[in-house]
Amino acid sequence: MKTKRVDVAIIGAGTAGLNARREAEKAGASWVLIESGPYGTTCARVGCMPSKLLIAAAEAAHNVAHAREFGVNVENWNVDGRAVMERVRSERDRFVGFVVDSTESIPEEKRLRGEARFVGPKSLQVGDHTRVEAKSVVIATGSRPWIPPQLDAIRDDVLVNDDVFEWEDLPESMAIFGTGIIGLEIGQALTRLGVQIEFFNPFDELGRFSDPKIVAKAHKVFGKQLTLHLKSDATGVEKVDGGYRIQWTDLNGEDHERVFQHVMSAAGRRPNVEALDLEKAGIPLDHRGLPISDPRTLQCGDTSIFVAGDVSGHRPILHEASDEGRIAGANAAQFPDVQATVRKTSLEIAFTEPQMAIVGERYIDLDPDEIAIGEVSYDNQGRARVMGANCGLVRLYGRKSNCRLIAAEMFGPRVEHTSHLLAWAIQEGLTVPELLEKPVYHPVFEEGIRTAIRNLAKELRVSGQCGPQDRGEGPGA
Ligand SMILES: Cc1cc2nc3c(=O)[nH]c(=O)nc-3n(C[C@H](O)[C@H](O)[C@H](O)COP(=O)(O)OP(=O)(O)OC[C@H]3O[C@@H](n4cnc5c(N)ncnc54)[C@H](O)[C@@H]3O)c2cc1C
Numbered sequence: 001m002k003t004k005r006v007d008v009a010i011i012g013a014g015t016a017g018l019n020a021r022r023e024a025e026k027a028g029a030s031w032v033l034i035e036s037g038p039y040g041t042t043c044a045r046v047g048c049m050p051s052k053l054l055i056a057a058a059e060a061a062h063n064v065a066h067a068r069e070f071g072v073n074v075e076n077w078n079v080d081g082r083a084v085m086e087r088v089r090s091e092r093d094r095f096v097g098f099v100v101d102s103t104e105s106i107p108e109e110k111r112l113r114g115e116a117r118f119v120g121p122k123s124l125q126v127g128d129h130t131r132v133e134a135k136s137v138v139i140a141t142g143s144r145p146w147i148p149p150q151l152d153a154i155r156d157d158v159l160v161n162d163d164v165f166e167w168e169d170l171p172e173s174m175a176i177f178g179t180g181i182i183g184l185e186i187g188q189a190l191t192r193l194g195v196q197i198e199f200f201n202p203f204d205e206l207g208r209f210s211d212p213k214i215v216a217k218a219h220k221v222f223g224k225q226l227t228l229h230l231k232s233d234a235t236g237v238e239k240v241d242g243g244y245r246i247q248w249t250d251l252n253g254e255d256h257e258r259v260f261q262h263v264m265s266a267a268g269r270r271p272n273v274e275a276l277d278l279e280k281a282g283i284p285l286d287h288r289g290l291p292i293s294d295p296r297t298l299q300c301g302d303t304s305i306f307v308a309g310d311v312s313g314h315r316p317i318l319h320e321a322s323d324e325g326r327i328a329g330a331n332a333a334q335f336p337d338v339q340a341t342v343r344k345t346s347l348e349i350a351f352t353e354p355q356m357a358i359v360g361e362r363y364i365d366l367d368p369d370e371i372a373i374g375e376v377s378y379d380n381q382g383r384a385r386v387m388g389a390n391c392g393l394v395r396l397y398g399r400k401s402n403c404r405l406i407a408a409e410m411f412g413p414r415v416e417h418t419s420h421l422l423a424w425a426i427q428e429g430l431t432v433p434e435l436l437e438k439p440v441y442h443p444v445f446e447e448g449i450r451t452a453i454r455n456l457a458k459e460l461r462v463s464g465q466c467g468p469q470d471r472g473e474g475p476g477a
């Protein structure tokens, strides 16, 4: 058994872990990066990148399927499933290759392969070969798909996102359990590529929207495009010749059954903590056994253990994993001089069509007495209509007390771009009148956002709490 002594031990060579080690290096600390799985990160191997590659193919198919709407007739087109998956895999491998090369360029003595677990607050066992004694530890172990109990009978056969990106060809059909971001992104893309997809969810949730008007719009729009069995749980699941039979009872109490070639779980992800023996780490844990950390420092209690990325449970998306890695890595290196960082405005985007975005806090977490709401429908918005993408609803929330834009829930075309503008405006603390002074070209999707901002300005005026002074319209203005 070897023993290694370092200032900072980082568990997990994903996005958060790689950023943590950069900060440890910058701070002049000695460090070691421990990884139990393949290098390459979840984002590049089985997450952001391959899912967007699949969506890009689906968009191409959708554009061809709808070309006739523009007077362009495309005859006898088809989807070559093998070619689709070949591109997904080869481009994915290219992205993964860059990350693997960069990770393998880290000097070998700073990399350990094997599963890490705590044997004490400052002591880790890696595999059966190395003991690491560290002044501080960064836990950056990511998350993994969860398979719900109703799939227990076929648990070993249930696919998760990782498996889809290994396919050599597209299947005929698949049942997807879960209508969150992963289910909708992958399921809608496969539907557009001609795979018969049906979604199952015992709950009524679609994505992460919380504003009832946006939720209703999303249900209406996705309800037309996708085969959704919401609030309908599977009553039976079994392996049969040619696939898996799912039995379910619909909202009207009627029983159904269908055989699918595959079954996939997209019912949420769980932080990777089981292997860590966290009870030996001496850190505060919640009722699920997950580390409790301060989102501004990522410190667990007052210990020298920090968490970063999906495992922290704060914001399980890529740019936040990078930020958390940096915060945790810097604080671990300079412990006990732990610095609090102001987090960026929260921004979540789902690459469905229409796209979904949540900027700032979700509507449900805002105090209804403190906000005014402005909205725009994209069902007839000029540029959206030009592009044949006229569908959606955007709602903006402004604070009555200071006229600032504070949050938005957005369902519509190209909101991946417009949501960035709003996130940047919110982070800069811009007021609604200040936003109305910004240039907007014609004809663009941003004109829809300007309409929503104008509506919000009107609502704030009606609320009577934003006087002319607050709106930048003081005497002489
Ligand atoms: C299908 C899908 C699509 C996504 N799309 C997007 C997107 O479009 N945009 C976006 O912002 N986010 C997206 N995400 C989320 C994003 O991928 C994650 O938030 C991000 O990759 C998390 O990074 P991480 O560093 O926390 O974890 P990871 O990259 O998973 O790294 C954790 C590492 O820790 C290792 N590990 C675990 N336990 C141990 C142990 N005990 N010892 C040693 N090593 C260990 C693991 O092997 C792993 O390599 C998507 C996720 C999925 C699944």
Ligand SMILES: NC(=O)c1ccc[n+]([C@@H]2O[C@H](COP(=O)([O-])OP(=O)(O)OC[C@H]3O[C@@H](n4cnc5c(N)ncnc54)[C@H](O)[C@@H]3O)[C@@H](O)[C@H]2O)c1
Pocket (backbone or CB within 6 Å): 148, 149, 150, 177, 178, 179, 180, 181, 182, 183, 185, 200, 201, 202, 203, 204, 205, 206, 207, 266, 267, 268, 269, 315, 316, 317, 348, 349, 350, 351
């Ligand atoms: N574009 C992006 O940024 C992107 C894309 C994919 C994933 N992600 C990240 O990955 C995280 C995980 O995504 P996800 O879609 O797995 O989780 P999620 O939490 O978004 O969705 C889980 C879904 O499963 C449903 N569900 C719960 N129990 C179920 C059951 N027993 N049977 C069937 N359905 C059930 C929920 O109602 C919900 O619809 C996201 O929150 C996001 O942070 C981000």
